[in-house]
Amino acid sequence: MGKTAIAGAIADAGVDPTAVSALYVGNMLSGMLSDQQHVGPLLATAAGLSGVEASTVEACCGSGGAALRWGYMAVASGMHETVVVAGVEQMTHQEAKTVTKGLATASDWEKEGAHGATFVSLNGALMSMYKEKYSVDHEAFGMFPMNAHNNAASSAHATLQKRLGPNDYRNSAVITDPVRLLDACPTCDGAAAVVLTANRDIARRQGNNALVRLAGSGAATDILCVMDRPQPLHLSAVEKSTQQALAHAQIDMGTVDLFELHDAYSIMACLCLESAGFALPGQGTHFAKDGHLALNGILPIATFGGLKARGHPVGATGVYQASEAFLQLTQAAGANQVKGAEVAMTQNIGGAGASVYTHVFVRE
Amino acid sequence: MGKTAIAGAIADAGVDPTAVSALYVGNMLSGMLSDQQHVGPLLATAAGLSGVEASTVEACCGSGGAALRWGYMAVASGMHETVVVAGVEQMTHQEAKTVTKGLATASDWEKEGAHGATFVSLNGALMSMYKEKYSVDHEAFGMFPMNAHNNAASSAHATLQKRLGPNDYRNSAVITDPVRLLDACPTCDGAAAVVLTANRDIARRQGNNALVRLAGSGAATDILCVMDRPQPLHLSAVEKSTQQALAHAQIDMGTVDLFELHDAYSIMACLCLESAGFALPGQGTHFAKDGHLALNGILPIATFGGLKARGHPVGATGVYQASEAFLQLTQAAGANQVKGAEVAMTQNIGGAGASVYTHVFVRE
Numbered sequence: 001m002g003k004t005a006i007a008g009a010i011a012d013a014g015v016d017p018t019a020v021s022a023l024y025v026g027n028m029l030s031g032m033l034s035d036q037q038h039v040g041p042l043l044a045t046a047a048g049l050s051g052v053e054a055s056t057v058e059a060c061c062g063s064g065g066a067a068l069r070w071g072y073m074a075v076a077s078g079m080h081e082t083v084v085v086a087g088v089e090q091m092t093h094q095e096a097k098t099v100t101k102g103l104a105t106a107s108d109w110e111k112e113g114a115h116g117a118t119f120v121s122l123n124g125a126l127m128s129m130y131k132e133k134y135s136v137d138h139e140a141f142g143m144f145p146m147n148a149h150n151n152a153a154s155s156a157h158a159t160l161q162k163r164l165g166p167n168d169y170r171n172s173a174v175i176t177d178p179v180r181l182l183d184a185c186p187t188c189d190g191a192a193a194v195v196l197t198a199n200r201d202i203a204r205r206q207g208n209n210a211l212v213r214l215a216g217s218g219a220a221t222d223i224l225c226v227m228d229r230p231q232p233l234h235l236s237a238v239e240k241s242t243q244q245a246l247a248h249a250q251i252d253m254g255t256v257d258l259f260e261l262h263d264a265y266s267i268m269a270c271l272c273l274e275s276a277g278f279a280l281p282g283q284g285t286h287f288a289k290d291g292h293l294a295l296n297g298i299l300p301i302a303t304f305g306g307l308k309a310r311g312h313p314v315g316a317t318g319v320y321q322a323s324e325a326f327l328q329l330t331q332a333a334g335a336n337q338v339k340g341a342e343v344a345m346t347q348n349i350g351g352a353g354a355s356v357y358t359h360v361f362v363r364e
Numbered sequence: 365m366g367k368t369a370i371a372g373a374i375a376d377a378g379v380d381p382t383a384v385s386a387l388y389v390g391n392m393l394s395g396m397l398s399d400q401q402h403v404g405p406l407l408a409t410a411a412g413l414s415g416v417e418a419s420t421v422e423a424c425c426g427s428g429g430a431a432l433r434w435g436y437m438a439v440a441s442g443m444h445e446t447v448v449v450a451g452v453e454q455m456t457h458q459e460a461k462t463v464t465k466g467l468a469t470a471s472d473w474e475k476e477g478a479h480g481a482t483f484v485s486l487n488g489a490l491m492s493m494y495k496e497k498y499s500v501d502h503e504a505f506g507m508f509p510m511n512a513h514n515n516a517a518s519s520a521h522a523t524l525q526k527r528l529g530p531n532d533y534r535n536s537a538v539i540t541d542p543v544r545l546l547d548a549c550p551t552c553d554g555a556a557a558v559v560l561t562a563n564r565d566i567a568r569r570q571g572n573n574a575l576v577r578l579a580g581s582g583a584a585t586d587i588l589c590v591m592d593r594p595q596p597l598h599l600s601a602v603e604k605s606t607q608q609a610l611a612h613a614q615i616d617m618g619t620v621d622l623f624e625l626h627d628a629y630s631i632m633a634c635l636c637l638e639s640a641g642f643a644l645p646g647q648g649t650h651f652a653k654d655g656h657l658a659l660n661g662i663l664p665i666a667t668f669g670g671l672k673a674r675g676h677p678v679g680a681t682g683v684y685q686a687s688e689a690f691l692q693l694t695q696a697a698g699a700n701q702v703k704g705a706e707v708a709m710t711q712n713i714g715g716a717g718a719s720v721y722t723h724v725f726v727r728e
Contacts, residue, residue, distance in 0.1 A: 022583075027422075032395050035465075036473040038424045041585035041718040051604065053583035055430045055719070056422040058395075060402045066419045070434055077440035079581070101399075109400040217443070219386075219417035221405035240415060354405040355418070 001191035002039075002088035006047040009193035009323075015082060015202050020195070022053040022080045024071045026064035026087035027315035032102045033094050043086065053080075060106035061264065063087065064192070064318025065219075065348025065357025071196045072217050072359075082202060086193040087316030099187055103314070106351045108225035119264070120176040120184060122226055122352045127178050127267040130233055134282035138178060141266040142169035143288035145182045145308050148263060151295065152305025154335035157320075159188045159311035183266040190313030192320040210330035216249025216360035218242060224354045235353035238275035242358050245345065249360035253277060256360075257341040258300040258328055260321040262349040264307045272347060273301075276358075300338045303328060318348030318357060329363040365555035366403075366452035370411040373448060373557035373687075379566050383446045384559070386417040388435045390428035390451035391679035396466045397458050407450065417444075424470035425628065427451065428556070428682025429583075429712025429721025435560045436581050436723075446566060450557040451680030463551055467678070470715045472589035484540040484548060486590055486716045487629040491542050494597055494631060498646035502542060505630040506533035507652035509546045509672050512627060515659065516669025518699035521684075523552045523675035547630040554677030556684040574694035578686075580613025580724035582606060588718045599717035602639035606722050609709070613724035617641060620724075621705040622664040622692055624685040626713040628671045636711060637665075640722075664702045667692060682712030682721060693727040 002025070010017055023044050031037040040054035059066040064087035071085035091099050100120075104113040107122060130136065145164055152158035164182065172182035196214060197203050203211050220240035223229045229236070246253055259278065263269035270284030278299055279287040292298045304310050304324045307317060325344035327333045344361045366389070374381055387408050395401040404418035423430040428451035435449035455463050464484075468477040471486060494500065509528055516522035528546065536546035560578060561567050567575050584604035587593045593600070610617055623642065627633035634648030642663055643651040656662045668674050668688045671681060689708035691697045708725045 028401060031422075031466075031469050034473065035469050035477060037392060037422060037469040038471075038588060038715055038718060040423060041715070042472060042588045044585050045587050050587060051584055051600065053433075054585045055434075055583070058391075058401060058420040058422045059404060069417075070419075070437070073434070073437040073441040073443055076442065077437040079437055079440070102395075105395050105399050105401040107402075108406060109398065113399060219419070220415055221408050221418045223409050223414060224402060224406045236415065351402055351405070354402060 001189060002043045002086055003046040005191035005193040006084055006086050009084060009195050013195040013202065015195055017048055019082045019202065020049055020052065020084050022074055022083040023049055024067040024074070024083065024085050025054065025056045026067035026318055027056050027089060028058060028060050028063050029089060029091060029102045029314065033098065034090060039088065043088065059355040060350035061314040062318060062348045062350030062355040062357050063315035064320070065359070066318070068318055068322055068359060069217050069219055069357055072214055075196050075198045081199055082195065082197040084193055084195055085319055086191065087319035088191040089313035089315040090189045091187050091313060092189050111225040119352065120179050123265040123267050124176045124179045125226065126232060126271065126352065130267060131178065133233065136285055139170065140285035140289065141183060141270065142166060143285065144263060144266040144269045145169060147288065147293050148302040148306040148308035151303055151336055152309030155304040155310060158305040158309055159186055160305070160309040179265065185264045185307040185312040188311040188313050190311055190316045190320065192316050192323050194319060194322050194326065211364045212326050212329045213362045213364050214359060215362040216245040216251060218244030218248060218358040220244065220356055222354050224351060226352050233271060235271050235275035237353055237356040238272055238347065239277065241356040242276040242347070245358040245360045249362065251343060251360055251362070255343050256299070256345045258303055258338045258344050260303065260324055260344065260346040261301050262307060262347055263302055264312055269301070276347065295336065295338055303333065303336050303338055321346035321348060322359065325361045329361055365553060366407045366450055367410040369555035369557040370448055370450050373559050377559040377566065379446060379559055381412055383566065384413055384416065384448050386438055386444045386447040387413055388431040388438070388447065388449050389418065389420045390431035390682055391420050391453060392422060392424050392427050393453060393455060393466045393678065397462065398454060403452065407452065423719040424714035425678040426682060426712045426714030426719040426721050427679035428684070429723070432682055432686055432723060433581050433583055433721055436578055439560050439562050445563055446559065446561040448557055448559055449683055450555065451683035452555040453677035453679040454553045455551050455677060456553050475589040483716065484543055487631050488540045488543045489590065490596060490635065490716065491631040495542065497597065500649055503534065504649035504653065505547060505634065506530060507649065508627060508630040508633045509533060511652065511657050512666040512670040512672035515667055515700055516673030519668040519674060522669040522673055523550055524669070524673045543629065549628045549671040549676040552675040552677050554675055554680045554684065556680050556687050558683060558686050558690065575728045576690050576693045577726045577728050578723060579726040580609040580615060582608025582612060582722040584608065584720055586718050588715060590716050597635060599635050599639035601717055601720040602636055602711065603641065605720040606640040606711070609722040609724045613726065615707060615724055615726065619707050620663070620709045622667055622702045622708050624667065624688055624708065624710040625665050626671060626711055627666055628676055633665070640711070659700065659702055667697065667700050667702055685710035685712060686723065689725045693725055
């Protein structure tokens with residue numbers, strides 16, 4: 001999968017593979033689920049990049065975003081001119097309980113995972129707290145998966161290419177109260193890759209002559225144990241990294257045309273919108289209900305299905321988001337095109353808001 | 365351990381902790397041995413750096429060197445002024461077979477680990493090949509552990525603080541033919557940390573007013589499966605990353621005053637000397653025998669005991685090497701001081717030469 005994604009990115013960029021001098025890989029679970037750490041050199045050789053610098057970045061479900069940030073720094077520091085950032089994750093070859101346990105190592109193991117907490121239950125706790133604090137009906141969260149699935153239906157690389165209606169959500173089974181099956185992203189396999197370069201000639205080589213600039217990068221962390229945070233419903237690392245990325249890009253948040261956020265759970269999509277500053281606290285579901293999040297809304301999210309329906313191969317997700325931002329900004333998103341998109345923000349999260357990587361892409 | 369190392373580095377640097385805006389952590393096995401991935405934010409909070417960017421770098425036993433390189437790029441790219449690079453590994457709380465299996469995930473699992481190969485056996489294969497090709501007696505390798513243990517005897521942070529004589533080596537048990545117990549580094553726990561800054565005022569704040577510049581960084585990979593390489597005894601990634609780091613630092617290899625190399629096994633120390641270019645192919649053990657590697661030799665190695673005797677807490681080792689280079693260049697190495705040391709090279713390896721990170725430090 002990683003080899004295919006890298007070959008595709010290099011071919012699409014029209015770059016000579018010998019010009020690629022480093023590979024940064026986002027991966028979380030290969031050691032635990034496949035007995036294979038050291039994914040960097042393995043993937044470099046498989047992709048025909050043998051010999052280049054190749055390292056793996058581990059920030060759990062935020063690994064892809066972290067790899068993208070390292071790639072940015074590698075080019076910005078002058079250490080490399082052209083690099084590949086890839087994300088790869090294989091999860092479906094193991095039993096669900098093994099995968100769930102693996103994912104739970106992204107929590108504070110001594111305080112959460114070891115006591116049986118999983119990411120479904122941690123998100124469930126946040127969702128309960130939110131519903132109580134803001135008196136929100138469960139049904140209001142349905143706008144997030146319905147929007148994601150609606151976009152996935154026309155997305156060739158989505159895992160769950162099917163639309164959902166209100167009845168599907170209403171009848172969806174509760175998996176860990178109050179989280180329903182349709183509030184949670186699927187376990188899946190996937191890989192994505194992008195080429196970053198400081199060479200504008202290389203960057204321009206796309207068929208339509210478009211150039212996308214990675215204009216801003218932000219990264220922040222929060223206390224790992226969710227209930228140790230002073231305000232669990234405010235994702236402080238989302239706020240910090242969003243502000244950093246926008247400031248770095250010198251972009252006003254109002255100019256963001258689409259936001260690929262980390263909708264691993266409905267509640268996470270809602271909290272991200274609020275903590276990033278796109279919606280007021282407690283207003284996330286209302287914002288969704290108003291139709292603002294659709295492809296023709298004021299802030300399209302999950303434009304190819306998001307984590308919920310495109311899928312969430314954890315260490316790869318952040319790189320999927322970057323690829324999707326690129327497709328949108330180069331007007332190559334087909335049926336999923338956000339018209340006239342010029343600025344895209346991507347946000348990839350490890351744990352329940354513990355590691356957050358935000359990037360801003362601008363069409364030039 | 366990580367918290368203690370970071371607190372020590374920050375205190376020693378005399379830097380205000382609020383000036384630290386990122387933490388890069390080298391770690392390999394925490395997910396597999398302690399059910400805890402996501403070490404970045406956990407350690408950031410423990411070390412009083414809550415909220416800062418914090419990611420883990422995974423390049424197996426080369427993770428510490430990879431984290432150092434990311435820290436360098438973070439500062440060189442202008443994204444951060446002052447960062448902490450830490451390495452941390454806990455290995456002794458699990459049974460030996462679990463640790464051995466965990467370490468074997470650094471090999472090409474499908475071609476090596478799954479068939480029973482371990483790092484002892486992979487190094488054993490290289491050692492057999494070397495002995496046969498160059499007609500070297502096993503005893504010739506004894507100079508590496510004897511030198512390392514000699515230096516560890518006066519090193520406060522070494523795991524094995526005892527000297528070895530030729531009889532100890534001669535009588536050492538064969539663990540995987542031809543590797544003897546005293547050819548292999550010990551399993552151990554450990555953490556190390558350094559502060560990197562672009563601010564010369566902060567950098568100068570040490571008691572003795574010394575300033576050490578991280579002048580060069582190199583990184584390269586090789587085919588992961590050892591026997592798939594065209595010349596297994598030539599570590600091509602060692603050669604490449606050494607040349608990159610020296611070129612980046614604009615330093616001639618002859619001016620290197622000490623070399624903290626990756627002596628996880630006697631054969632690895634020997635191959636590193638040769639592949640880096642300090643000894644001709646087949647001459648590594650002769651070079652050692654001539655006394656060149658001692659503290660008063662022409663190329664001191666393992667000056668505080670190296671991986672062999674200081675210990676090899678895998679993801680932390682590359683950061684130990686940087687700390688030791690710093691102590692040598694600031695003339696703070698006590699009984700282990702290399703007199704007049706002005707240029708130090710460190711080299712950290714993941715797998716049997718698959719990921720190699722080389723750094724050059726210069727006293728100013």
